[in-house]
Amino acid sequence: MDEEYDVIVLGTGLTECILSGLLSVDGKKVLHMDRNDYYGGDSASLNLTQLYRKFRPNQTPPADLGRDRDYAVDLIPKFIIASGELTKILVHTDVTRYLEFKQIAGSFVYRDGRISKVPSTELEAVKSPLMGLFEKRRAKKFFEFLQGWRDEDPVTHQGNAFVNSGINLDTDSMKAVYEKFGLEPGTQDFIGHAMALYLDDDYIDKPARPTYDRIVLYTSSMARYGKSPYIYPLYGLGELPQSFARLSAIYGGTYMLDKKIDEIITDADGKFVGVRSGTETVKAKQVIGDPSYFGAGAEVGDGGRLRVIEEKRVIRAICILKHPIPGTDGSDSVQIVIPQNQVNRRNGEYLDLQHTLIPDLELDIYIAMVSSTHNVCAKDVYVAIVSTIVETSKPELEIQPGLQLLGSIYEKFVTVSPLYMPLSTGEADNIFITRSYDATSHFETVVDDVKDVWGRVTGKDLVLKQRNPEEAEQQE
Amino acid sequence: MSKQFQFKLVLLGESAVGKSSLVLRFVKDQFDDYRESTIGAAFLTQTVTLDDQTIVKFEIWDTAGQERYKAPMYYRNANCAVVVYDITQASSLDKARTWIRELQRQADPSIVIALCGNKTDLTARRQITQEEAKKYADEEGLMWFETSAKTGEGVSEVFTAIAKKLPLSAPSSRTNAARGTAAARQGVDLNRQTTTQGSNEACNC
Numbered sequence: 001m002d003e004e005y006d007v008i009v010l011g012t013g014l015t016e017c018i019l020s021g022l023l024s025v026d027g028k029k030v031l032h033m034d035r036n037d038y039y040g041g042d043s044a045s046l047n048l049t050q051l052y053r054k055f056r057p058n059q060t061p062p063a064d065l066g067r068d069r070d071y072a073v074d075l076i077p078k079f080i081i082a083s084g085e086l087t088k089i090l091v092h093t094d095v096t097r098y099l100e101f102k103q104i105a106g107s108f109v110y111r112d113g114r115i116s117k118v119p120s121t122e123l124e125a126v127k128s129p130l131m132g133l134f135e136k137r138r139a140k141k142f143f144e145f146l147q148g149w150r151d152e153d154p155v156t157h158q159g160n161a162f163v164n165s166g167i168n169l170d171t172d173s174m175k176a177v178y179e180k181f182g183l184e185p186g187t188q189d190f191i192g193h194a195m196a197l198y199l200d201d202d203y204i205d206k207p208a209r210p211t212y213d214r215i216v217l218y219t220s221s222m223a224r225y226g227k228s229p230y231i232y233p234l235y236g237l238g239e240l241p242q243s244f245a246r247l248s249a250i251y252g253g254t255y256m257l258d259k260k261i262d263e264i265i266t267d268a269d270g271k272f273v274g275v276r277s278g279t280e281t282v283k284a285k286q287v288i289g290d291p292s293y294f295g296a297g298a299e300v301g302d303g304g305r306l307r308v309i310e311e312k313r314v315i316r317a318i319c320i321l322k323h324p325i326p327g328t329d330g331s332d333s334v335q336i337v338i339p340q341n342q343v344n345r346r347n348g349e350y351l352d353l354q355h356t357l358i359p360d361l362e363l364d365i366y367i368a369m370v371s372s373t374h375n376v377c378a379k380d381v382y383v384a385i386v387s388t389i390v391e392t393s394k395p396e397l398e399i400q401p402g403l404q405l406l407g408s409i410y411e412k413f414v415t416v417s418p419l420y421m422p423l424s425t426g427e428a429d430n431i432f433i434t435r436s437y438d439a440t441s442h443f444e445t446v447v448d449d450v451k452d453v454w455g456r457v458t459g460k461d462l463v464l465k466q467r468n469p470e471e472a473e474q475q476e
Numbered sequence: 477m478s479k480q481f482q483f484k485l486v487l488l489g490e491s492a493v494g495k496s497s498l499v500l501r502f503v504k505d506q507f508d509d510y511r512e513s514t515i516g517a518a519f520l521t522q523t524v525t526l527d528d529q530t531i532v533k534f535e536i537w538d539t540a541g542q543e544r545y546k547a548p549m550y551y552r553n554a555n556c557a558v559v560v561y562d563i564t565q566a567s568s569l570d571k572a573r574t575w576i577r578e579l580q581r582q583a584d585p586s587i588v589i590a591l592c593g594n595k596t597d598l599t600a601r602r603q604i605t606q607e608e609a610k611k612y613a614d615e616e617g618l619m620w621f622e623t624s625a626k627t628g629e630g631v632s633e634v635f636t637a638i639a640k641k642l643p644l645s646a647p648s649s650r651t652n653a654a655r656g657t658a659a660a661r662q663g664v665d666l667n668r669q670t671t672t673q674g675s676n677e678a679c680n681c
């Protein structure tokens with residue numbers, strides 16, 4: 001391996017594969033490596049054999065789960081929000097030609113001890129048990145105000161008769177906006193957590209703009225296909241990195257899987273030189289990789305140098321069910337947000353205290369479920385992942401409220417994963433490290449990371465050029 | 477009017493056996509010693525017209541150099557596969573066998589598989605006899621061919637034979653496209669822009 005590359009990419013997670021694809025399209029000579037013999041890294045989808053090898057090394061998959069090849073079980077619970085940035089990248093790079101998407105059937109929120117649909121249309125809102133009659137009117141005004149907002153038109157900032165002074169999204173807090181419309185705490189809770197998808201209540205005292213953006217993203221995504229704001233690739237999330245890897249490959253990217261990376265070689269100044277695998281060394285100008293290639297989890301870090309730091313931990317319980325989640329109308333796929341304000345638990349006891357603000361835990365629990373409709377498991381099997389950011393020393397107790405909503409659980413695989421972030425920007429040493437997949441329910445933060453790394457690696461902003469379909473698909 | 481059917485065809489086999497060259501010969505009737513024909517192409521298309529005027533359109537997926545590191549997505553929903561070996565490289569038939577086992581395990585059970593020994597123009601360097609390859613193909617119930625992408629010998633025959641073997645009894649799909657081909661996508665269409673909020677969603681590229 002004496003060839004020299006522009007960029008070596010380590011790890012085939014979605015973040016790395018998007019970057020690899022975009023860099024190859026941009027004309028860079030890319031070498032893309034992974035220690036595993038499959039694509040996807042932490043964002044892979046595994047078949048039964050791979051799943052049991054990972055979580056139950058001494059056990060063969062039970063025969064009644066069906067055929068190995070019918071399974072593609074995601075390791076991280078995320079969906080694609082329809083009007084989000086990942087959708088734009090999928091369309092602009094044209095990798096959609098490798099993929100087929102289906103909607104996620106429903107978006108639910110846990111409230112007052114039960115699961116309710118997050119209203120997606122005015123009609124649903126009127127019928128929704130989430131709000132009383134007068135509250136529905138106030139909420140309607142609130143959503144009309146959001147929908148009518150134009151930055152350049154002050155008339156739209158007035159909202160309506162309920163609001164006597166104009167709202168400034170950049171200086172007014174979200175709390176102030178809620179109060180102007182007189183929304184009840186329970187309504188604020190479902191808007192902030194089930195629509196804006198905030199994991200805790202910190203956003204309330206901050207300027208309203210980001211919350212406005214998130215609600216608009218949610219509602220415009222909802223409007224796009226109807227049932228929920230989310231779409232999902234058939235055969236699992238692992239198809240996403242594979243499709244970008246193919247994009248990279250057809251633009252000349254070189255792939256090497258099942259390759260142990262033994263050393264990140266740097267020069268006397270600490271600048272990147274190359275990577276070593278066994279006795280082979282490959283050189284490149286820059287390296288991009290996920291934290292696991294740069295000492296994440298190791299005692300002394302990578303070569304004694306600390307390059308990544310643990311920010312938080314996420315607990316994820318992959319649960320195999322033989323039935324849909326109770327209370328979801330038998331939906332074949334759902335997201336359920338369990339706002340922490342809606343649950344309380346002490347010493348592992350789960351108490352359903354309605355309308356009680358909880359002192360000890362702050363972060364929401366999410367459930368993401370898919371099934372054979374999305375070609376990720378055998379018929380009549382459902383795969384749900386319950387997750388939250390870890391706040392205590394007993395993470396598995398923290399997700400109990402979520403697990404209890406699932407009914408009987410056939411098999412459960414639990415992981416507690418540290419979320420790593422890089423300690424430096426890479427501009428000084430040409431070592432660019434991506435972030436772990438966080439606890440958010442969609443891929444928007446992944447795209448933020450892609451854009452951020454792209455900016456630092458190439459020194460320019462990411463501009464998505466549409467590939468010419470004529471050029472891409474030669475016709476006869 | 478003649479009927480048209482569309483199928484996804486994947487190429488498999490060790491690197492340098494001539495997969496890309498076979499595609500280039502079939503699609504453009506060219507041969508090039510050095511050029512990589514598939515740069516930037518997600519897949520190539522070519523049609524075969526059968527005796528009864530039925531048109532079979534192949535959506536041909538080349539490995540793009542990823543042959544050693546199989547991505548399940550690559551042969552997902554493939555209707556047919558051409559597994560290529562190089563008649564001058566004994567080891568390449570072993571690789572082909574590995575691939576065929578993989579397809580038999582993971583791909584759609586109805587997949588049509590053709591085993592193809594390439595580089596017949598290099599007879600002097602032959603290491604794999606016709607008998608050996610044919611015997612294996614018969615045992616596994618595969619079609620078997622020999623080709624030279626360089627001279628063009630036998631190439632179109634491979635694709636015509638596959639076209640004849642594919643189920644042309646009008647698939648239920650409205651487009652007559654088999655599952656897996658771009659034309660047969662039935663899920664949500666990401667390229668569809670919503671008109672209601674289109675203005676700020678339109679791309680500025």
Ligand SMILES: Nc1nc2c(ncn2[C@@H]2O[C@H](COP(=O)(O)OP(=O)(O)O)[C@@H](O)[C@H]2O)c(=O)[nH]1
Nearest residue numbers: 491492493494495496497508509595624625626
């Ligand atoms: N003599 C001869 N050379 C061939 C033939 N087919 C391909 N090659 C050469 O074999 C090498 C590898 O071909 P390529 O199509 O890139 O193989 P791939 O890696 O399987 O796609 C190239 O140098 C080709 O020119 C053939 O039929 N006869």
Ligand SMILES: [Mg+2]
Nearest residue numbers: 495496540541
């Ligand atoms: Mg090739």
